Structure formats: C-alpha cells, structure tokens
Amino acid sequence: MTPVSVPPAPAPYLPQRGERYRLVAPNTPTAPRIARDFVGALLRTTEHPGLADDARLCVSEVVSNAHCHTRSARIRVDVTVNRRQVMVYVTDDEPARLPKPGVAPHVPHTPYAPHAESGRGLVIVESLTDRWGTTTRGGRVRTAKTVWFVLVERAAVVGARS
Template sequence: MTPATARPVPRPPLPWRGARYRLIAPNSPTAPGIVREFLGTLLRATGHPGLVEDGRLCVSEVVTNAYCHTRSPLVRVDVTVNPRRVTVYVTDDEPAALPWRAHTEHVPCGEHGRGLVLVEALAARWGTRANGDPVPRSKSVWFTLETAP
C-alpha cells in the first residue's frame, strides 16, 4: 500500500489581469512610510481613492513586520491593480518562518501583535506563501482589497 501524502494548499499567484507595479526598498525603518506613500499615490492615480486608507494601513503593517522580524536586506512590493480589486504582495528574503495571525483573544493590549489582525479585518483576502521549489528562498505576505460593487 502506498502511503498517502497531503497535497499542499495552492498558493494564489499574482492576478494575471491588471496593471502591475513594483517597488523595491531597503529593509529599513523608513521602508513602511515610503511603501505606504507609494501605495496611496498608486491607488489614487489608478481610480481607487476609496481603498487608499485601508491599503496604506495594510501595507504599512506588513512591511513593518518584515522590518521587525527579518534580516532581509530588501523588501519587494508588487501590486496588481484592475477595476475591481488591488492585490499587494510584500516579499522578503527570509522564508524560514511564515507569519501567523494571533487569535484576537490572545492579542495583547500593547502596540505589538495586531498587524495581521488589522490586515484580516480590512482585506477581502490575505495569506502567506513561501517562494521557491523545492527549497524556499523568500516569502510573501499578500492581501487583496476590493471595490464596492
């Protein structure tokens, strides 16, 4: 009898349809602010003013996590924009530990530990993925914001 193995859960790729944009920034204390401004400007310029504040907050939280929890020299931000949705991938070069969202009841009252809780609350979808096969070389945290129908 052949042993059964679980198939990995498919990871969502960047959407094929839409305009693509990329920003590569040094993984430094200034990166969250620079990326936040980049995404805000991009969303206003591409006709998504209603997504600006949620997008800025989500990308700032994810880039801050990369800065605080990795030693990756660079952070890459890939954005795909189409008329209905915006998908953002934040990639760093430390695939070892994929980030996880603490359950809301376990989130401390302090300033730390709520980034992915906020992303989950604001995004239509979000997730993580290790990049590279068979040995991961980087990881991405992604989220999708959708316009109201």
C-alpha cells in the same frame, strides 16, 4: 450527505491581469513609510481611490513586520490593479517563518496578551481586506516569503451580488 465547504485557493504570486507596479526598498526603518506612500499615491491615481487608506494601513503593517522580523536586505512591494480589485504583495528573502494573525513571531504558536503593545498588525490586515495569505517561493529550498492581500471596493462587491 453533508456538504463540504472548500476554502478559496490561495492567490498565486502575481497572476492577476491588470496594471502592475513594483517598489524595491532597503530593509530600513523608513521602508514602511515609503511603501505606504507608494501604495497611497498609486491608488489615488487609479479607479480605486477609495481603497487607498486601507491599502496604506495594510501595506504599512506587512512591511513593518518584514522589517522587524527578518534580516532580508530588501523588501519588495508589488501591486496589481484591475477594474475589480487591488492585490498587494510584500516579499522578503526570509521564508522560514510564515506570519499568522495574533501570534507572536518570536515565539511560534504563542498568542499575544490582550494588553500587548504589538502583535495586531495581521489582525488589522485580516479585518480590512477581502482575502490575505502567505506563500513561499523556491523549490525544495525556499528562497522568499510573500504576504499578500486583496482589496475590493464595497460598491463593486454589492453590484456583483445584485
């Protein structure tokens, strides 16, 4: 019998235990910087200061995508911190297009050219995080889209495997 590998289930919206923090910013050009500063300052005061730089870069990329590719009035950044991990959720009110790494959002299913000046944000998120994904909220009529990612301290991962 051939073994079947089942991918991990996507992280549900804000289910994790831990301390929760929220920033709601207007969808303006300053939103990525504000979100980056919020997440960086937050993580430097928790038990995960080593994750601050990666989290800052990832949240900046995801919030930039929400700013550039949606008309959502607000962008929400939720952060859940517990002793094992940090989860960051970036939510906008335009669920129509779920982002994929390396795919042009304005032309679905079209990869970016290797020398393009943009389009690498989610590739960066994918390379720096332990897991990431997207989810939508709402019933039959979706009302919001969330891009989430999880960061875990490398020492914690190594210690857990020992």
